[in-house]
Amino acid sequence: MAYLDNIRTFIRVYELGNMSSAARDMRISAAVASARISQLEEHLGVRLFQRTTRMLNPTEQGNIFYPGARKILDAVDEAEAEVNEVTLVPRGILHVSAPLGVGRRLIAPEAAAFRAEYPLIKIRLRLSDRKIDLAMEGLDVAFFLGIPEDSSLRIRKIADCQRVLCAAPAYIAARGTPDSIDALRTKHDCLNLRFPGATEFQWSLQTRDGVKRIDVSGPFECDDGDILTDWALQGQGIIMKPLFEVSDHLKSGRLVQVLPAHPPVPIQMACLYSHRRKQDPKARLFIDFMVARMTKSMGEIVL
Template sequence: MAYLDNIQTFVRVFELGNMSAAARDLRISAAVASSRISQLEDHLGVRLFQRTTRLLNATEQGNTFYKGALKILEAVEEAEADINDITRSPRGTLYVAAPLGVGQTFIAPAVPKFHETYPLINIRLRLSDRKLDLAAEGLDAAFFLGVPQDSNLRIRKIADCPRLLCASPRYIEKRGMPTSSDELKTDAHDCLNLRYPGAPEFQWPLQTPEGTKRVTVSGPYETDHGEILTNWALEGYGIILKPVFEVAEHLASGRLVPVLEHEPPLPIQLACLYMHRRRQDPKARLFIDFMVEHITANIAT
């Protein structure tokens, strides 16, 4: 098992490009991670990484060994999956990610219930609105709003989520209620947007009497954190586009009000992404099935 631990540590250091980040991800100390890499290098008789005070780069041998190491870990996962199927007691750790709104509303509340049903499966949940790389970040599954661009992933659609434009009554009192989506393209209104590195230009797809219109919008603020975006809207700083489930509580209390109800946004797909493998890990399949059933039951209420 020590050699396998060394390989797993090498893979995470390679993927994250940082010894400390890999150690945190594996819940070990940086010293232990460094020791495991050194042991692996001694065993192989090669240098896997070039280390400087600031950078950690894989050598040619490191790049070659990474490809084989992935196959080793996948083979072990498949063997464990076979055993889990036989014993009918899946065990191990799952690394799962979700956007903040989806995670807070649906995933996080159901994780303890899942663990009660399957006490041998541990869940490591990461919530982030930024774009994620499942392979590079070692994720078993990632819930997603929108249409993924990576064709190497499997996708399981869960639901089409209605969306709306909304703002606070304070904002409407100050700037007026827009009567047409064309007004969003002018300085008459501020649109608050979710943006992360590599995100495309902002276009809100609205359903108009003339058909779908993609409206290019802008505003004084943008962030990669969906909850901050909602807070800005609550404080009267602009109009936001949100899935209804994320702002339902604020709509019910009157802290946010719908905008341009006659030109609503297109719904957005909620789905779960996972890696292509010859055989899906039983514990991942159980978790995804559990969450799909939970989300489907609660998104309609």
């Protein structure tokens, strides 16, 4: 097991490019991570990383060793998955990511119910609205909204989520209601979700002539979708959000829908998982459980 631990540590250091980040990810100290790398280097008789006070880069031998090490761990994980499936006692740690709104409103509320059914599975949930790299971040399952960029992963579609444009009554009272797409673009403040690496900075709205993509602008941008909702509630502008994220605010009247004749194009909700020959049973159980609960929850939300 010590040798496997050393290989796991090498892979996380290689993928994250930083000893401290890898140690935090694995919940060990940086000293333990460094010691494991040193043990592995001593066993192989080569240096796997060039270390300086500021940088850590893989050597040629490290680059050669990584693909084989990755295959070793994948094979071990698949073997463990087969054993778990035969014994019907799935166990272990499951690393899951999701956008903030999806995680807070649809996944986190159901986590306790999942643990009640499968008490030997531990959940590590990370929430972020930025793009996630499944392999580089050591994730087993990644829920997302939109279109995935990595075609090497398996995808399970959950639903097409209805989206709405909405604003606070205070904003409408001060600025008026946009009566056209052009008015939305030229006369109103729109609150945008933006983060490093984001590729979509336009809103896609439905018209009689098809989808129209427009550039919008406003005083605030953020990489946290819930903060955009908070700003909208304060009367700072118009937001485009999945309906499940703002339905309670719409029902209470704290937000009102705008431009209902030109609703945003629905956005796909799905989850990604690794393309292994044998899927980890705890990942499959978690996906099946959450997809059923999420589908039911979203089916109950209407304008």
